[in-house]
Amino acid sequence: MATYTEILRNEFPQIDDEVFDYITGVLECGSTDFEDGEEVFDAIGGVLQEVSSDSKNEDDIREICLQMFNTFKLDCNSVKQQVLLDAPVQLSQMAGEYDDASNDVQGIWMIKRVQNTTVDAKKLEKAEAKLKAKHERRTEKDSQKTSGPVVLEEASASQASSKKESRIETSGKSKSYDIRIENFDVAYGDRSLLTGAELTLTYGRRYGLVGRNGLGKTTLLKMMASRNLRVPSHISILHVEQEVAGDDTTALQSVLDSDTVREGLLKDEKELNARIAAGQSDGTESTKLSEIYSKLEEIEADKAPARASVILAGLGFSPKMQQQTTKEFSGGWRMRLALARALFAKPDLLLLDEPTNMLDIRAILWLENYLQTWQSTILVVSHDRNFLNAVATDIIHLHSQRLDTYRGDYENFIKTKEDRLKNQQREFEAQQQYREHIQVFIDRFRYNANRASQVQSKLKLLEKLPELKPVEKETEVILRLPDNFEKLSPPVLQLDEVEFFYTPEQALFMNLCVSADLESRICIVGENGAGKSTLLKLLLGDLTPVRGIRHAHRNLKIGYFSQHHVDQLDLNMNSVELLSSRFPGRPDEEYRHQLGGYGISGELALRPVASLSGGQKSRVAFAQMTMPCPNLYILDEPTNHLDMETIEALGRALTKFKGGVVLVSHDERLIRMVCRELWVCENGTVRRIEGGFDEYRDILHEQFCKEGFL
Known part of the structure; x- marks a missing residue:
């Protein structure tokens, strides 16, 4: 197989010596670093196009670069040993030595260029800059790899509390299922997401949490689920966040297992019957079994498999899929299983983060109908406008490091928010006019002794006015898709x-x-x-x-x-x-x-x-x-x-x-x-x-x- 120097001479017989030496120098220095023919083209393609004098198009030159790259691979495969230098090479020192040496020295570091070359010197400089930038990027990337993966900052929450709240919580006397979290902060690393915020969730209502990307919606849910923000201990929380682990449990049984009370009673029943069958009875088994059967009847345990099957079917699981083991499902289906388990378990507070991401339209419509009859509290983060209109009874808006609550669905939230912002702006503008009016009086009579008492009165009035702030309008999101291309005849x-x-x-x-x-x-x-x-x-x-x-x-x-x-x-x-x-x-x-x-x-x-x-x-x-x-x-x-x-x-x-x-x-x-x-x-x-x-x-x-x- 021809070497890259032979390929270069054969394909570009008119190339002058200086450009030839430059290109071979670039290829020799970069041969072990080039990952494909495209990188060779990036390094020297511009120079070769100049040399070819339009006799070869860009595709031809790319093919030549690929041929030369293949010669590097062949050389690398044949060389099995590494050569270690006796001492480090100082490139800056070498460049200095070349500067003092005769002009006959040739290499990749050229101090002066012969002016009669057939290639524009700027082309060569541009190619050198490209190669240098590529080496710098690769060095930086390699240093990142050796330093390991990025260590992410952690979220944290802090919350002020009163002695009265602590006494009620520790006494266990609180029976309310309403949730009120006051005066709390949430941060992600050194970034404040919420400051002095308040959150009230009334039992039985369904809240949609909305706000711009990156403001902390998911972090807030995680802080509540981990109880870093205090939620009364008697309130059960279920956060649908991680997919179900894959094992030999069937999908249906996995859902049934999420009801720990039912599963515990069934386990106790099985153990008691086993003791009776083994002749190890102590006479109390019958009484205990009666209590267990009474509790199972109270929670309608016999209807549980049918209820679990209905939930799975609504989320797209066929009867056959319900009998498959969880390890047979992909990540998306395991997330659906996690959602099914949450719906079946009926926690007091259900936290959902983008539940529609894993669902098709049919399953989304089913979930909308199912959640409309949900008895306990839901807090859901969703980007799906129609889903929130169908499910939410209230909207919580996260913005400016605080939470504002609106009654009604998403469409009502949009209308009410706009009205609220208009009123806020009107109040601000009216106050500004009033302040200016008073300030004019103060400036006019500031040095008038007869009006001194009135001026003092006006100054006190200004101090007592509440400080209203102008409306902080969220910047409009604008996406532009470039379309500077020629029309193509259909079908494309x-x-x-x-x-x-x-x-x-x-x-x-x-x-x-x-x-x-x-x-x-x-x-x-x-x-x-x-x-x-x-x-x-x-x-x-x-x-x-x-x-x-x-x-x-x-x-x-x-x-x-x-x-x-x-x-x-x-x-x-x-x-x-x-x-x-x-x-x-x-x-x-x-x-x-x-x-x-x-x-x-x-x-x-x-x-x-x-x-x-x-x-x-x-x-x-x-x-x-x-x-x-x-x-x-x-x-x-x-x-x-x-x-x-x-x-x-x-x-x-x-x-x-x-x-x-x-x-x-x-x-x-x-x-x-x-x-x-x-x-x-x-x-x-x-x-x-x-x-x-x-x-x-x-x-x-x-x-x-x-x-x-x-």
Whole structure:
């Protein structure tokens, strides 16, 4: 196989000696660091394009760079021993020695350039700068790896308490199930999330907790669940946060196990019957069994399996799945199991954090109906506007390090908040005018002895006026999707007579014919397991059809947002470094501008990605996805973890976008804002619904009625 120097001479016979020495010097120094042909192209591609004098296009030069990279790999595989230097090499000293040496010295450090070279000197300097920047990034990345994962800051809570509250709590006399947490602070590391806040939860009401990403909604739930914030000890709390552990327990039994009282009584019954059967009775077993049976009857233990089965069925578990062991389920299904266990256990306070993220539309509609009859207290963090309208009786708004409570659903909250802010602004402006009026009088008669008493009276009046503050308006979230691309003739993406399966026994799609163009606004819906994510991967080309053809326009550029986007981010990097590693060679200002367009600005862009909230990580993923300016977006559950304002901004951006959109989402409002076409995955095919989301909702409602859920 030819060496890289031979490839260089053969492909560019007209190259002058200085440029040849420069390029070979770059390749020799970087041969062990280059990870692929693209990195070789980044280092020397610009210089080679200049040398080729338009005889070779960019693709040709990329292919040549790949050939040279392959020679490095061959050399690395053949060399098995390392050479250790006797002493460290000081590059700065070497550069100084070259500076004093004769001009005949050639190398990668060139002090002067011959002016008659065929390549612009600026091209060479730019290539050198690129290589230097690449080495610096790699060194920084390696040092991060050796230093281990980022150590995250911890959340903390503090709360003032009165002696009266402590006495009532320790005496056990409190029988109220209302919760009142006064004058408390919550912090995350050195950042204050809540200061002097108050939270009141009345038993039996359902509260929706809303606020911008990163303000501390999830942290507040965790502080309550861990009782770092004092909740009366007689009130049981269940926080649906972690997925169920995978073991040999069936899904149905896992749900039944969450009722510890029932399971304890059944265990005692079994032990007593075993003692009687073994002839070890002491005469008290009959009395104890009678007490156990009475308690089991009181809690309707015999109806528990049926109730657990109904909950599982509503969340999408078929009768067969209910008998499967928990270790057979994926993470998403185990999270559903955790939710089912919480609903079955009926705690006094149920804490839910984004429960709709793991559910399809059918399961969300079932959960809405189920929670409307919930007897105890719920505090739910959700970004789903329709879900909150269906479930919440009150809204708690987290902003400006405090909590404000509003009666009614989310729509009523929006209206009441706007009215409250208008009144607050009017009061502030009226007071400012009154202050100015008094100040004019004081300034006019300050030095008038006859009016001295009046001036003093006015000054005291100013001091007694309550200090009103102007309304702090939340900055509007604006997302912009770049659309500076040429129009492509339809169809730009097509699946024709496609058949696909993971196992031959069960075909997932048969005779599938769908297409999308730059005018498309498509939403794909269907139950979990119906093939929505598989359909996306077929459209992306990540999966190859067993039969049939995928057609894609040669100039099609797809932007893909995965519902597991966090798994694709390097959590040890900050957001600027993340974009720099993905799209190297651009100034930091460009990366920061791109991130700023998605709300990741200032010091937020320099924090490790691991320390960002779920919604902030999603915004970083959006910034990364849109940087290459795609002309078709394929989005898989893009609203997971986003706050209401960002979802609204995303909806507006997708509506204005001039390219195509294929969307998998369970967020009804986003679907209504963006999509004009609905594809339903079911029974191994994709069916288009002409009536849009309203027709699909009616179909699901009819199914619920048939299955006895409504």
